[in-house]
Amino acid sequence: MKGMTIIVKTISSWVKVLIFLFGIYIILFGHLTPGGGFAGGVILASSYVLLMLAFGREFAEENLSLPLASKLDCAGALLFAAVALCGLLYGAAGFFWNFIHQKYLMGTDYEFNLVSAGTIPLSNIAIGLKVGASLFLVILTLSMCCKDFKPGSTENEKE
Amino acid sequence: MAVFYILLLFMIIAAIIAVETDNLLSSVICVGAIGFGGSLIFLFLRAPDIAITQIVVEVLGLIILIRATISRDRTFITGDREFFGMVVSIVIIFVIFLAGMKVFETLPTFGTPIFATVGDSASQAYISEGMQKTGATNLVTSVILDFRAYDTLGEATVLFTSIIGATVILRRKAKKLPEEPDQ
Amino acid sequence: MLYALCFLLFTIGLYCAVTKKNMVKIVIGIMVMEYAVNLFLIMLGYRMGGVAPIIGRSDLESGLGGFVNKSVDPLPQALVLTAIVISLGSLALMISICVRTYEKYGTFDITQIRRLKG
Numbered sequence: 001m002k003g004m005t006i007i008v009k010t011i012s013s014w015v016k017v018l019i020f021l022f023g024i025y026i027i028l029f030g031h032l033t034p035g036g037g038f039a040g041g042v043i044l045a046s047s048y049v050l051l052m053l054a055f056g057r058e059f060a061e062e063n064l065s066l067p068l069a070s071k072l073d074c075a076g077a078l079l080f081a082a083v084a085l086c087g088l089l090y091g092a093a094g095f096f097w098n099f100i101h102q103k104y105l106m107g108t109d110y111e112f113n114l115v116s117a118g119t120i121p122l123s124n125i126a127i128g129l130k131v132g133a134s135l136f137l138v139i140l141t142l143s144m145c146c147k148d149f150k151p152g153s154t155e156n157e158k159e
Numbered sequence: 160m161a162v163f164y165i166l167l168l169f170m171i172i173a174a175i176i177a178v179e180t181d182n183l184l185s186s187v188i189c190v191g192a193i194g195f196g197g198s199l200i201f202l203f204l205r206a207p208d209i210a211i212t213q214i215v216v217e218v219l220g221l222i223i224l225i226r227a228t229i230s231r232d233r234t235f236i237t238g239d240r241e242f243f244g245m246v247v248s249i250v251i252i253f254v255i256f257l258a259g260m261k262v263f264e265t266l267p268t269f270g271t272p273i274f275a276t277v278g279d280s281a282s283q284a285y286i287s288e289g290m291q292k293t294g295a296t297n298l299v300t301s302v303i304l305d306f307r308a309y310d311t312l313g314e315a316t317v318l319f320t321s322i323i324g325a326t327v328i329l330r331r332k333a334k335k336l337p338e339e340p341d342q
Numbered sequence: 343m344l345y346a347l348c349f350l351l352f353t354i355g356l357y358c359a360v361t362k363k364n365m366v367k368i369v370i371g372i373m374v375m376e377y378a379v380n381l382f383l384i385m386l387g388y389r390m391g392g393v394a395p396i397i398g399r400s401d402l403e404s405g406l407g408g409f410v411n412k413s414v415d416p417l418p419q420a421l422v423l424t425a426i427v428i429s430l431g432s433l434a435l436m437i438s439i440c441v442r443t444y445e446k447y448g449t450f451d452i453t454q455i456r457r458l459k460g
Contacts, residue, residue: 163344164347167344167347170351171347171351171354174351174355175354177370178354178358178367178370183367190370190374193377194377197380197381200381200384201381205392205393205394206384207394207396208423209384209419209422212427213426216427216429219430220433223433224366224369224437226437227366249357249361256349260346260349263345263349266345266386269343269344269345269388272386272414272415273386273387274387274417275389275411282387282416286409286413286416287410289416290402296396298416299395299416299420302416302419302420303420303423310420310424311424317431318427318428318431321428321431321432324435325435325438328438329441329442
């Protein structure tokens with residue numbers, strides 16, 4: 001895969017920033033508007049997949065290499081578990097206790113603020129990181145596998 | 160109400176074409192049609208979260224499916240499995256369908272959610288108290304990340320495991336231990 | 343009636359997964375079943391003329407007691423939201439098995455994958 005024509009490359013180099021920003025917006029405002037970590041994470045992954053389809057696999061791998069993607073994946077899972085554990089350690093009220101909201105934000109005028117809902121935005125960020133990194137990882141692995149076939153099998157590399 | 164029937168019939172027709180066509184690429188494209196029709200239905204069923212997620216997941220799933228099927232010849236496989244087993248399975252599927260129709264008669268009619276017929280259910284508590292308890296105005300997010308966050312933790316584990324499985328299956332050659340004696 | 347159409351979609355997916363010989367067709371049948379189940383769960387929580395379970399400013403001013411009587415059920419939506427992403431992960435797993443099998447045997451036909459090779 002050497003990438004596509006110059007038209008696709010130019011358009012996708014402009015559009016990728018918008019897709020990435022939209023994914024970040026969906027993640028950060030997940031507790032106020034439709035969206036959340038799952039949808040935002042898949043949008044983040046799809047921006048990198050667009051890079052991979054337009055510029056070729058090597059270019060995408062320079063931007064986000066495979067070990068870095070797997071580290072981000074693990075970091076998202078650990079961050080989500082750490083947020084859950086903080087609820088256990090902080091107030092001893094239980095796993096996944098929303099301690100920030102219950103302790104600090106409860107009486108204040110919290111409605112419709114970006115900084116509200118306690119641990120939910122943190123969990124959204126963790127879930128978005130995890131879903132995006134893992135989906136990018138699996139598509140990268142899939143394209144690496146399909147790259148070279150054994151001479152006995154049937155693959156015509158015309159593109 | 161009519162829009163649900165139209166979209167569901169569209170999905171069913173796309174599913175029949177996806178099942179019955181011989182060309183694998185057009186079958187994959189029909190799966191995309193099912194997914195986008197489902198996303199529209201989710202939007203009309205007042206579930207915008209699901210609609211957004213379904214659209215983006217559908218795009219990535221189509222990329223995965225097309226990557227697996229494109230530039231492969233010998234994908235035209237005609238004929239079914241042996242005759243007797245196929246007849247038996249079709250009869251069993253038909254019986255399951257008839258039994259399912261009897262079950263659906265006991266459900267409340269379309270348009271009345273189950274939590275409205277049951278007094279003091281969990282969903283009523285989520286709707287009426289979710290804003291004060293979590294501070295999130297999007298109630299779906301407050302359910303998946305606060306009230307039922309164990310579910311999300313299990314989901315993260317399942318996703319992690321499936322990605323590890325795919326990576327292991329697709330790895331080109333097995334990693335050798337350093338001191339392993341070579342045969 | 344809508345439930346019956348939804349179940350018909352599930353049955354088509356089951357038929358495809360049971361009787362087809364092509365591996366990718368089996369994966370497609372499993373995907374169709376997933377769509378049908380997700381759709382059925384969301385339909386159970388729909389309220390005729392309801393609003394999405396997202397609280398706006400006007401709902402907050404008029405009190406949340408009225409919002410219970412006009413919102414759709416958020417619980418199936420939360421369950422389906424996780425199930426959709428899991429389905430993408432399992433799709434990747436199944437497709438990677440298909441790709442690996444094609445590399446090894448040169449075909450997607452499951453009746454020809456009988457001999458041991460390699």
